[in-house]
Amino acid sequence: MGTTTRRRVTVALTAAAVVLGGLSACSDDNGPRESSSPSSGHATGNITSGSTTPSSPPANDLQTQYQQVVRNVLPSVVQITTQSGLGSGVVYDDKGNIVTNAHVVGQATTFEVTLPNASKPITAKLVAAFAPDDLAVIRLDSPPADLKPARFADSSKLQVGQITMAMGNPLGLDSSVTEGIVSAIGRTVSEPQTSGSSGATISSAIQTSAAINPGNSGGALVDLESQVIGIPTLAATDPETDGGAASGIGFAIPANTVKSITDQIIKNGKVDNSGKAALGVTVRTVAGSSSRATGVGVVSVQDGGAAEAAGIQQGDVITSIDDQPITDVAALSEVLGGKQPGDQVKVSLMRARDGGKATVDVTLGELKG
Template identity: 60%
Template sequence: MDVSRTRARLHLPLAALVCSVALIAGCSSGSGSSPAQDGTTTQAAAPAAANDLQDDYLKVIKDVLPSVVQIRASGDLGSGVVYDDNGHIVTNAHVVGDEKTFKVTTANSEDELTATLVYAYPQQDLAVIKLDKVPDGLKAASFGDSSKVQVGQIVLAMGSPLGLSSSVTQGIVSATGRTVSEGSTGGGTGATIANMVQTSAAINPGNSGGALVDLDGRVIGIPTLAATDPTLGGTAPGIGFAIPASMVTKVADQIIKDGRVTDSGRAALGITARTVVDDDYQAAAGVAVVEVKSGGAADKAGIEPGDIITKIGDTDITTITSLSEALAAEKPGDKVAVTYTRGGSEKTVDVTLGEQ
């Protein structure tokens, strides 16, 4: 399955989730309750449960939506989340693109505010911008613990799909721990991102950089990607991905403190490379090393320009994307076996991974 950024089309109708409770009455005579009374009790339980869930939705939306903003970069629209009381806003790197200044609209005002880029980190598709003037009442969002996110958990996606500011959709967490590669065409960063949260909540163009929120009102992820189905040439409804809150806070905290990312947590070989094809020019056959960073992981292991990497550990490497995905599963300092060919001979060497 290919994955494209959220500006790709993804349409999913908003669904209402209703939880009903069935009450089982005793069947012995003389219980003191009649079938009619039991029926009344059962019918009353379902609306009560639905009302409780609706109240939860309304409370979360009231609490969190004021922290979700619309970001305009040139002609493009995206979303962002207020990170702190100083006017820092976290969003996707592909939302800010190459821009340095932005127009921001908050949920409770139509007035456009101005903001300036602090730093963009395309490798993780995250960026931080800062409002030039912090308006009264600006509310920072609360970020949750990604390690506690569970499959089946109800979530709400908040943002500005198709320019419709302060929009909310709902769904569940469909999976966790997904490694997803973003396309590099049409403004995408080409990033390969690990540990993403998969959700069925509708993520449409403009949702990028917004908030994926649990029913406790905590942001558990930043909606970033929507899946496409290559066999149909269109989107795969109900399959969206969000960068986990733990990575968002790790990157944002470094950007705010140091003006850049100083500890990415992303493993790297320290090479520039390209995909190569087989002798029949029909299929990708590996990754050719074009340049080796001096003193980097590959350099220390003796890998040279011209080598063709075919495996990382037991994982076959056929393309740059597959190499990125294999490295995304590792951490800086991990030792992995790298298999490559040189002059027609296959070699395997242990490499202690560096940091991207």
């Protein structure tokens, strides 16, 4: 993997953006994550009269392959409707379990799910959501006999430059397909906090040039082997255009994360092994005298958690971790997103009791939910 770049990316949630009766902005009514060096190779051709003939397949062969992928995967991509909007989902198994984004389900517990080419929606209920990875599982009340589960890839084998296709329901246009490549892997990006999203940080996201638009969240990012490589969840926004979409920059949760979290939710109704580091605190951004964010205030400390063991107390303000400045909640999430449970870190604080400065050693715990 290449050198990791720690650059803040502005993103927008891309689910439930189509509200009943019209369209809403990319910000989403329920609520839109660094990289490997690209692989390279050289085609070997037949030498004839001193010239090299490329061995790549004819364009019509690639087109046929695209069409076959659509036929194979699109029947597994559904539309999920809540009272406040819509998003997409992927059929996970023949029991009627469907994986989607946590910000697609928002606060809802019941849903209407429309299968491709279906005449009417099927009702579904929430199994569980895991907000830290922005994933959720819902289950159809009456799964049809011909339900077609998707096949999920081993996302650890992804390489930059692979052709990919995004399938979902952007802007309410059901069963839509866009095409692009894997632009980067291992990105760390944070979602904005909204009424439908707690602001999850995805530390191993896939970046793609396939168009990701409102309503695509929870759908399928697939390869030419008809396998789901990720779940589209975020689209970058351009601050120079007042938050307008940044063309060709979308993000997806990798398939290996999706499989791990979904399997735990289906089996246990919760997530016990997230692989995500936790400090064991509830926090909020603290603003200084100039109204600029200056740190993260500790609202509460989890009993038996990492922070309590290190002596961090309610009211303390976290200002840095391992010398990386912590100015707001998003910065804290991004730093923790690059850590592992069991890692030891140095946390710099302003103490609530006297306003003094302190640095404590913390052994990070693991997020559960």
